Amino acid sequence: MPSSSRSAKDFFAPLAVGAPAPVREVPARPSRAIHFFDPSNEKMAAKIPQMVGTVDVLLGNLEDAVKADNKLAAREGLVRIGRDTDGLGGPGGTTQLWTRINSLDSPWALDDLTTLVPAIGHRLDVIMVPKVQGAEDIHYVDRLLAQLEARAGLERPILVHAILETARGVANVEEICGASPRMQGLSLGPADLAADRRMKTTRVGGGHPGYLVRQDPPTSADGAADVGADRTTYQQDLWHYTIARMVDACAMHGIYPYYGPFGDIADVVACEDQFRNAFLLGCVGTWSLHPKQIAIANKVFSPSVEDIRHARRVVAAMGDGTGAVMLDGKMEDDASLKQCLVLVDLAEELAAIDPELKKQYDAIEEG
């Protein structure tokens, strides 16, 4: 039952006369990297046509990281890119087109929506809404989009993605995910969330060396603890709790969780680690802020050849999918089969859009 003020009977009814019917199921389109660009930055914008086909999602960012003086230029730049770029966005697009609008309390959000939907609504796959606090923010966007879609004569609804970047948003995460059939997914917004929570970090995503646990002290023969001895410390993940909550809320509502930004562009190693943690916990993708993060995201959010080889062996060994078998000394049963099927299904979806990956998965030998 969706956590919405609408009754179950009305949940899938269009919110404006003439608006397209809401989707019953959010399409599982590969979105390993959501690549951010500033449409008001001419150098970046010029690179977009050649990036089509090299990344799953291109996102024209209108919010933070776009200078206040450039807000209008960014919106207009995105309209031009959406209109003129072959293969970008819409049902036939090889790369999805998303945007991040300005926050709903800003002077720009209303014009972002009323400009973009009539101009390039047929190309826009997903609108990312920042700083979502609760279901009321999604309800506002939901109704407005329905009105704009009806007026523009759009044939399919634009989906909505919320950034979780306030404490209230995290507290309301389940109701946000279930607020509308338009909800496509959630991203973590670690920078704004840290500020809102009064965390004492100054970074965009990633860990912190001060957030750690330390090995117990060695004890002497008389049982006294030597707290001054050298002891190994283990850095902990600041974002584990929030990502885990997001994953559960998204899974409960049939939508998709994503990591978010990793601001240390030079540290490609820690970036890969952070993305992998999110992948293992259940996220389907992440953000890319710089072209070099696209390859990292594509690698991490595609199951490895080794994982697919093992998953296929389990599927084959399990026959009709019930009971228990031994494989390489380990017990496999109905539940491990289900995990393997998650990987096998994902590999099929990715192979359908990524010929290089298809080649690698096709080359896996049976047995």
Ligand SMILES: CC(=O)SCCNC(=O)CCNC(=O)[C@H](O)C(C)(C)COP(=O)(O)OP(=O)(O)OC[C@H]1O[C@@H](n2cnc3c(N)ncnc32)[C@H](O)[C@@H]1OP(=O)(O)O
């Ligand atoms: C907390 C949040 O909200 S995160 C989301 C908001 N932030 C963003 O969207 C940031 C997007 N990324 C950027 O603005 C930039 O990548 C920066 C500021 C991080 C780094 O920019 P630069 O210092 O110019 O990077 P660098 O010099 O390595 O760029 C190399 C080339 O890639 C281009 N480039 C850099 N980032 C991008 C991008 N995101 N998309 C397309 N091209 C890009 C540059 O224009 C440059 O082109 P050139 O070779 O023709 O000169």
Ligand SMILES: CC(=O)C(=O)O
């Ligand atoms: C992603 C984002 O907007 C943030 O971290 O604040």
Ligand SMILES: [Mg+2]
């Ligand atoms: Mg933010």
